[in-house]
Amino acid sequence: MKIMLTDSQLVEWLKEDIHSWDISTTDQRYKRTVSADIFSREAGTICGIEVVKQVFQLVGIHPNDIQSFVIDGTDVQKSDKIMEIKGEARHILTGERLALNLLGHMSGVATKTRNLVDRAHLLNPHVKIAGTRKTLPGLRTLQKYAIKMGGGDTHRMSLSDMVMLKENHLAEFESEQLAIDTAFSTKSFTHKIEVEVTNPNQAQRVAKTGKVDIIMLDNFSLEQITPTVELIKEINDRILIEVSGGINESNFESYVKTGVDIISMGALTHTTKPLDISLLIK
Amino acid sequence: MKIMLTDSQLVEWLKEDIHSWDISTTDQRYKRTVSADIFSREAGTICGIEVVKQVFQLVGIHPNDIQSFVIDGTDVQKSDKIMEIKGEARHILTGERLALNLLGHMSGVATKTRNLVDRAHLLNPHVKIAGTRKTLPGLRTLQKYAIKMGGGDTHRMSLSDMVMLKENHLAEFESEQLAIDTAFSTKSFTHKIEVEVTNPNQAQRVAKTGKVDIIMLDNFSLEQITPTVELIKEINDRILIEVSGGINESNFESYVKTGVDIISMGALTHTTKPLDISLLIK
Amino acid sequence: MKIMLTDSQLVEWLKEDIHSWDISTTDQRYKRTVSADIFSREAGTICGIEVVKQVFQLVGIHPNDIQSFVIDGTDVQKSDKIMEIKGEARHILTGERLALNLLGHMSGVATKTRNLVDRAHLLNPHVKIAGTRKTLPGLRTLQKYAIKMGGGDTHRMSLSDMVMLKENHLAEFESEQLAIDTAFSTKSFTHKIEVEVTNPNQAQRVAKTGKVDIIMLDNFSLEQITPTVELIKEINDRILIEVSGGINESNFESYVKTGVDIISMGALTHTTKPLDISLLIK
Amino acid sequence: MKIMLTDSQLVEWLKEDIHSWDISTTDQRYKRTVSADIFSREAGTICGIEVVKQVFQLVGIHPNDIQSFVIDGTDVQKSDKIMEIKGEARHILTGERLALNLLGHMSGVATKTRNLVDRAHLLNPHVKIAGTRKTLPGLRTLQKYAIKMGGGDTHRMSLSDMVMLKENHLAEFESEQLAIDTAFSTKSFTHKIEVEVTNPNQAQRVAKTGKVDIIMLDNFSLEQITPTVELIKEINDRILIEVSGGINESNFESYVKTGVDIISMGALTHTTKPLDISLLIK
Amino acid sequence: MKIMLTDSQLVEWLKEDIHSWDISTTDQRYKRTVSADIFSREAGTICGIEVVKQVFQLVGIHPNDIQSFVIDGTDVQKSDKIMEIKGEARHILTGERLALNLLGHMSGVATKTRNLVDRAHLLNPHVKIAGTRKTLPGLRTLQKYAIKMGGGDTHRMSLSDMVMLKENHLAEFESEQLAIDTAFSTKSFTHKIEVEVTNPNQAQRVAKTGKVDIIMLDNFSLEQITPTVELIKEINDRILIEVSGGINESNFESYVKTGVDIISMGALTHTTKPLDISLLIK
Amino acid sequence: MKIMLTDSQLVEWLKEDIHSWDISTTDQRYKRTVSADIFSREAGTICGIEVVKQVFQLVGIHPNDIQSFVIDGTDVQKSDKIMEIKGEARHILTGERLALNLLGHMSGVATKTRNLVDRAHLLNPHVKIAGTRKTLPGLRTLQKYAIKMGGGDTHRMSLSDMVMLKENHLAEFESEQLAIDTAFSTKSFTHKIEVEVTNPNQAQRVAKTGKVDIIMLDNFSLEQITPTVELIKEINDRILIEVSGGINESNFESYVKTGVDIISMGALTHTTKPLDISLLIK
Secondary structure (H helix, E strand, C coil): CCCCCCHHHHHHHHHHHHCCCCCCCCCHHHHCEEEEEEEECCCEECCCHHHHHHHHHHCCCCHHHEEECCCCCCEECCCCEEEEEEEEHHHHHHHHHHHHHHHHHHHHHHHHHHHHHHHHHHHCCCCEEECCCCCCCCCHHHHHHHHHHCCCECCCCCCCCCEEECHHHHCCCCCHHHHHHHHHHHCCCCECEEEEECCHHHHHHHHHCCCCCEEEEECCCHHHHHHHHHHHHHHCCCCEEEEECCCCCCCHHHHHCCCCCEEECCHHHHCCCCCCEEEEEC | CCCCCCHHHHHHHHHHHHCCCCCCCCCHHHHCEEEEEEEECCCEECCCHHHHHHHHHHCCCCHHHEEECCCCCCEECCCCEEEEEEEEHHHHHHHHHHHHHHHHHHHHHHHHHHHHHHHHHHHCCCCEEECCCCCCCCCHHHHHHHHHHCCCECCCCCCCCCEEECHHHHCCCCCHHHHHHHHHHHCCCCECEEEEECCHHHHHHHHHCCCCCEEEEECCCHHHHHHHHHHHHHHCCCCEEEEECCCCCCCHHHHHCCCCCEEECCHHHHCCCCCCEEEEEC | CCCCCCHHHHHHHHHHHHCCCCCCCCCHHHHCEEEEEEEECCCEECCCHHHHHHHHHHCCCCHHHEEECCCCCCEECCCCEEEEEEEEHHHHHHHHHHHHHHHHHHHHHHHHHHHHHHHHHHHCCCCEEECCCCCCCCCHHHHHHHHHHCCCECCCCCCCCCEEECHHHHCCCCCHHHHHHHHHHHCCCCECEEEEECCHHHHHHHHHCCCCCEEEEECCCHHHHHHHHHHHHHHCCCCEEEEECCCCCCCHHHHHCCCCCEEECCHHHHCCCCCCEEEEEC | CCCCCCHHHHHHHHHHHHCCCCCCCCCHHHHCEEEEEEEECCCEECCCHHHHHHHHHHCCCCHHHEEECCCCCCEECCCCEEEEEEEEHHHHHHHHHHHHHHHHHHHHHHHHHHHHHHHHHHHCCCCEEECCCCCCCCCHHHHHHHHHHCCCECCCCCCCCCEEECHHHHCCCCCHHHHHHHHHHHCCCCECEEEEECCHHHHHHHHHCCCCCEEEEECCCHHHHHHHHHHHHHHCCCCEEEEECCCCCCCHHHHHCCCCCEEECCHHHHCCCCCCEEEEEC | CCCCCCHHHHHHHHHHHHCCCCCCCCCHHHHCEEEEEEEECCCEECCCHHHHHHHHHHCCCCHHHEEECCCCCCEECCCCEEEEEEEEHHHHHHHHHHHHHHHHHHHHHHHHHHHHHHHHHHHCCCCEEECCCCCCCCCHHHHHHHHHHCCCECCCCCCCCCEEECHHHHCCCCCHHHHHHHHHHHCCCCECEEEEECCHHHHHHHHHCCCCCEEEEECCCHHHHHHHHHHHHHHCCCCEEEEECCCCCCCHHHHHCCCCCEEECCHHHHCCCCCCEEEEEC | CCCCCCHHHHHHHHHHHHCCCCCCCCCHHHHCEEEEEEEECCCEECCCHHHHHHHHHHCCCCHHHEEECCCCCCEECCCCEEEEEEEEHHHHHHHHHHHHHHHHHHHHHHHHHHHHHHHHHHHCCCCEEECCCCCCCCCHHHHHHHHHHCCCECCCCCCCCCEEECHHHHCCCCCHHHHHHHHHHHCCCCECEEEEECCHHHHHHHHHCCCCCEEEEECCCHHHHHHHHHHHHHHCCCCEEEEECCCCCCCHHHHHCCCCCEEECCHHHHCCCCCCEEEEEC
């Protein structure tokens, strides 16, 4: 699994941090060759190794001088060494901030996802923990990749991936049936259809159309969920059921126990503490 | 104060979300003209209005059909209406996610900043709450702008803004004096110099060079800070003093009381819950 | 349905044609305001109207001076007027070539698709005519959009859309079962799986896994197809069946009659005569 | 002869095909090192070797692992091996489609051009077969390069290359003389002038101005051409004569026999069957 | 004559000057609507009006609030008002520097060119004053356009415009004849050929090939030029003759008198004092 | 000190010069491996070595085949060899023009700066010679870097670097005091404030605010400067004093003698003769 993060994207991000040039390291002394360790100050799931390698190459470090000790998706402990970089001090200092911002953020997403997935699988090994489209602009691929490295499901990457009919969509039609028929006949055969419902009756109507692959229970109360799941599966047991809305790290387990197939949480990508990772020149 | 957020940057972000086209709104019915309200589901400081206007124009909404009821930096209450958009349903639905992701994130940063600034100013009206370079790649200008809208200080925008000598820099020289002399003689007259120190003795040595504008106390214990501040001010009362490291929302007030000039926190931009903002088609 | 064709993409294409400036229209006389008709020299399905409008605006024509008489997907007859443009002669002459190249090509794809769809639906109104990923670099969205405007199915827009296991993929596994199990457990719940098979036995094995949404019969002889369709549908009648390979405009109807669900043809986008469209200054 | 096809252009094309990442090859098994042959399934003229090398490097193949057995412009037979690639299966599978789309298309243009050039030169070894500006947006340089590799003449690369006055240009002036005088006095000395004429009298008037390098006979009937050629050459034998319009692969030879210097055909680039080229993992 | 200067190019240049935002105009007072005059502090030829309009629109000024009193190519006197802009002070102040840098530079090139052209035409009304490829990176089109507005000849816009064989080219062949024959047979019929010669004998040999459109006398002494011109014209009076090398504003007239057709000077674009133009808020 | 000049920026500049391809070097003979010397035809300060290396790599020269004999900032004599390049003739010829344009221009700026700095330091070793924002669009970083290599001060890199209040800014406020108070309270603590004054009284008022780091004397007569310097230093001797306006290479020394800290000159970057540098294939 390989993401195409272009040099020109990374250079743009480097220039965001460097602007003209690093005015703190213009002296010749900063050309001294040094070694630097990148290590984690807390336990977590590492993500972003390849990206960081690319960053350091772009600021002038030779590929052979960039070593990594883990791959994306590896769990590390506090103080574990993740990478070692050798090169001119000025190069390392110039790339440091972007490298750590990326590595910290991506590892933060992966760590949070893995924690939730692990907790969920104790209760139900088949449930999927999924992200949403509530990502940070420009970072979707990196964030979705980090979700995947943490064991989560990426959900839709974009509006082109799967048809999804929400409240605002259904409102344009006289009935759910019509909305779904229309979507079914205009979409490509390669795409699935998911429909968001707000109450059990609607869930039932939608399931009965026979044209829906996934039903999302939006902001259902916990008590409503299990009966609705049973209702839908009775009609068509191939329909997957997703819940979303109002789920947080504390009430999370209750949702896992309802028997839904997928739990999606925007907070995987929009409210994430970065993993605390440092670079130290030796 | 005006940020140049280019159409092409926004279009790139739109395409990240749209990819080919929105396969859920291809039917003619989605061409119906509708009105949509954007409103906040919680109290906070709004930021990102101009950006959101630009987003909706790019998906095809006429500028005259985009109304805003607040400006960036305004505090709103739960349920307050922020904007109203009129246009084809498909256009609104296509721009919705990026618009809300930006507005929510920027308002989240502004809200967090304002809360901290307000709490700080009760104790010391002169202290500045500042961000750091721990921003999300590609979002620095937006995040720094949100800090400013929340009443915070942007700190360095890039490595070109101010000379900053940290532990890793000083390590390349025999003495702080030499490191600072070198920086002073190579930098432009337009730039200030900040030096990071890790103990009171070092703070004293650095202050005595007479060439430093700001001293940052890095990971000092709370007890060490006030005496160090006094030490420095005695040597040169024009030197500004910044603290950073280990500061969070709960221990925050203790740092304010130490008498430092600036408290900087990476978490303003790297760990921010977005403000909960929704769009509803009427 | 709206494609985001960015101004900067179109400007790049304009500059490809203009380079420095149009050296044939530098004289003041070319500033005269003129009217130009765009009309079709043959019958066909028009596609690209919005793109052409954007092109002429970018070379300096006012939006109000660009009129269109049809929308994308409309069938026209020989000599039908499609658009009328008013503006400085030099502007019209500078945009003409790109506008016609786009309109001709997209209409060519739409026309070819519609012809095939119409012929197919006489025999089987449920069969889908689909494109492939054999598109021209940089033009995929426009070409897929043209297929859709001609009544075809877009098939995969990219490698992120649907899992597709071909001969080269299956070869990496000991069995189809293992390849499919692996794909099923790593893909997102939002994605379908399609598997390409080269003989009826393999089709049967793949169908029996119960995890496949579409089976593609690759380069099957005409005689093999119908029995294989029946074999698969007997195992699982929800599996869609696609044929590809060796299909051309003359043998096309025989494939429609086999009872497959989808016929895909690379030639929809890679070998297309443009519709003959001209611009004449009045 | 070297075209500057930028990495960033190719990456854009790769991303068009890959979008987020290739969801079919995420499993570890696809990291196995394999060898793949690229070979032609029909006879033709190969074009695009260097571009394909660049594509495979961009997806992660080492330059030393990409071998080519022919250079651009080489004629191959059915089943001839063109290239051999060694690398991780997932890398080869990710680059395959773009590589083949480019190689097939460019070789298609080169093959068509060479066929026509060869047929023409049997009758008149001095006639040039030229392309036009009817190219596909974004692909002009590649298509013109393919024409050149097939032995054709590129004609104008852009509107900056040569002055060309067509019907729509002449219409802005009282006389051809005035139009030509104006163009002659405003153009750079580095540029030639070509004028399109629609009848023999106009050809004569244009030739007599003494300021025209090339005359294009637009949509002349076959019978008109030879006498007009003689007429022009009598006035000025240094004027080159081009024909265009209504020429196709079947009536083509008749045009060659008329004695014109240049035959230009838009179909070289706008209606081209790609050469059938495959990649097979061994 | 219209140059396609893209918004995104100008925005890039604006961002070069603005970086994050203009920190000097963040106060609300800078939102006051003001009027500003752009006027010349010295006599000269104005060039860049359309570009400046585009710049001010991009920083937020309404097109109707940007007035110009001259067009590109107009000669102005000291103190002449060139443009008037109305808008928020902060917008005008933000765009001012780029606008003046462009207007000053382009007018500087146009002014220098016109002075030389005027002086030359007093002595020989047919001689052309041409630029070279010694332009500033990224500014070629603007600089060549300014040359044209000043009455000069643009010469080659790029390496694709005309074949030009210099000393370094001829050195790769056994004889000039072979070099020229090769170039003649590989170039498109749309291109001219120019050959640089370093002595009269070589000029003669080159002229005799009959395949050369322009001969450049490179670093010839003044005395050598007239006889060489006569020599060439005798062989073929359609060959244009260019001189280059060692020509400056003081010895310039002597070269005009030699009877050459074209005098080219890199200094038109590489050593140009900008016209002194100011913006004053009223 | 390292500037991030992106490959994609350089490729854009290469394409500006190459457009489609170099039509003069398409023959196979230009593939011969040759050596070329880059040498200076006059004495000066070299700047741009790293950039030139990057250019030649981008046209296909191997890094090991590019040798440099000096580093940026080195003074060379007439005929000194600066670099030696080995590679295919066509590659060297294709990169030559851009390489020399950059090297000549940057060295021209560095040479001019060094001359002025050297002359100034004979009279006052502490005075700084600074650039301005009057740079050429797209070339600011390169030009400022060249100033630094010549021993000058870069001054503001952009509008984000330092607050600078000029006449047009002060005009928006009732008093200088208010303008300065406003700027002081809205700017980041990382930024300095400079104020431009037009007469000694204003200088005095500004100095007394106690919030200003630098005062610029704008277009002061020579006689006014020294008394104003004394006046300011008496009020606050930490304030730096800059002069600008009307300073040229001939009256320059008089300004140095006035005792100001900084002399800034737009002409460092906007009116610069390139250093005369040539490339010769051996």
